[in-house]
Amino acid sequence: EERKISGEDMIFVEECSGAKSVTLFVRGSTKHIVDEIVRAIEDAIGVVAATVEDDKVVAGGGAPEIAMAKKLKDYAESISGREQLAVNAFAEALEIVPKTLAENAGLDSIDSLVDLRAAQEDSYYMGLDVFTGEVADMKEAGVIEPKRVKKQAIQSASEAAEMILRIDDVIASTKGPEDMGMDPSAMGGMPPMM
Known part of the structure; x- marks a missing residue:
């Protein structure tokens, strides 16, 4: 069946027995919202795929x-x-x-x-x-x-x-004696040059 959606002609093939693939039609008010929905769907599909591949789950709810x-x-x-x-x-x-x-x-x-x-x-x-x-x-x-x-x-x-x-x-080790509130002259040796 051909349908017009948002000014675009689209072909829909529905109710096929034994279908091996499906299409998800995602719409949103802005491109950013559509991108977020697509990301969420991809994450969900990835989680389901991991579950099916590993066949191991744990309880939820913390x-x-x-x-x-x-x-x-x-x-x-x-x-x-x-x-x-x-x-x-x-x-x-x-x-x-x-x-x-x-x-x-x-x-x-x-x-x-x-x-x-x-x-x-x-x-x-x-x-x-x-x-x-x-x-x-x-x-x-x-x-x-x-x-x-x-x-x-x-x-x-x-x-x-x-x-x-x-x-x-690393940050702590790069601090000099002055940064740690110490008097460098009390530590022996020459004081730092200014």
């Missing part, structure tokens, strides 16, 4: 982050020193995901985290249902995420944090 944070905190108790602080900080960083999810849903983030932690004692599938504001079994609710996407997000966030720390170390 369930994996709470489970990983709990395991990390348990592990942190078995070590000491700076390593323990780093492991605890990583666990707290993971909890930002469900905390942000709760905040974006208009829920009290502290109460939601407490409820999630308590519910995870029974099942790792317990996550935050943003529609009811309650903790629910994400597997039963059908709220899942591809394992590959979750793994990549955690790895990328870790690498970004590590890069920031390295940059901070």
Whole structure:
């Protein structure tokens, strides 16, 4: 069938049995909006493709982050020193995901985290249902995420944090004694030339 859309003639072939491809017709008020819709569709298709290829998913609703944070905190108790602080900080960083999810849903983030932690004692599938504001079994609710996407997000966030720390170390090491509030003449040797 030929149809005119926005002044353009277009051919539509519809209701074909056994079709191997489809076309998504995207419209928007501006080119920017259309580009954003196309990007969102491509991301969604990519996530579905990753799920089908890997055939591995994890529960949504912040369930994996709470489970990983709990395991990390348990592990942190078995070590000491700076390593323990780093492991605890990583666990707290993971909890930002469900905390942000709760905040974006208009829920009290502290109460939601407490409820999630308590519910995870029974099942790792317990996550935050943003529609009811309650903790629910994400597997039963059908709220899942591809394992590959979750793994990549955690790895990328870790690498970004590590890069920031390295940059901070480089900046800190390039500061002179004057920048750190020290008197260079008290450190011995010749004072810097002005």
